[in-house]
Amino acid sequence: QQKVQQSPESLIVPEGGMASLNCTSSDRNVDYFWWYRQHSGKSPKMLMSIFSNGEKEEGRFTVHLNKASLHTSLHIRDSQPSDSALYLCAAIMDSNYQLIWGSGTKLIIKP
Amino acid sequence: EAAVTQSPRNKVAVTGGKVTLSCNQTNNHNNMYWYRQDTGHGLRLIHYSYGAGSTEKGDIPDGYKASRPSQENFSLILELATPSQTSVYFCASGDATGRGEVFFGKGTRLTVV
Secondary structure, eight states: SSEEEEOOSSSETTTTTTTEEEESSSOEEEEEEEEEETTTTTTOOOEEEOSSSSSEEETTTEEEEEETTTTTEEEESOOOGGGOOEEEEEEETTTTEEEEEOOOOOEEEEE | OOEEEESEEEEEEEEOOOOOEEEEEEOSSSSSEEEOTTTTOEEEEEEEESTTTOOOOOOOOOOOEOOSSSSEEEEEEEEOGGGGGGGGEEEEOOOSSSSOOOOOOOEEEEEOO
């Protein structure tokens, strides 16, 4: 059973719209969450991280974390075609510092 | 700037042949990882290492070996390549706590024919 689950698997959002991506862990040993973005044919690159309950904003990107439910979400406002990519969520297990990856959400921004 | 370099970037191998994928990092990170990624999917962990001389099995280690001869270098070895191992392979490095950013190489596209 996958310990980090992402939803939806794919998402189409019109240009200028809001994209909302979800990530949940089924393991209470999860400590930190990371969001990585991978453009087609490229390697994953870190987008944002969140360690504490609440919200973190960087430009058009906002990440939320609810540690009680082990749920994080990534919101992209004013979506641009360049935001089209595979978004990967990763969680760190505080028991062994293992990095566990979700299977990703494929985001397509329609001009 | 953090750097992870993989070689080769592309490789065509014959079934039953031996393939070695190399990875070098200049980040002085203790942890290194080998992942494979099949088209449109997430990352699957093959092997990882906590430092020179150490290798650990990941989630899908069958058919793969790993070698970490130094802090900087981490290799993935396919002793008997099979078509099912056709994929894109990523090497990555991260700090010992696992809480720092993980940096990825540009990937190796391996085709086994």
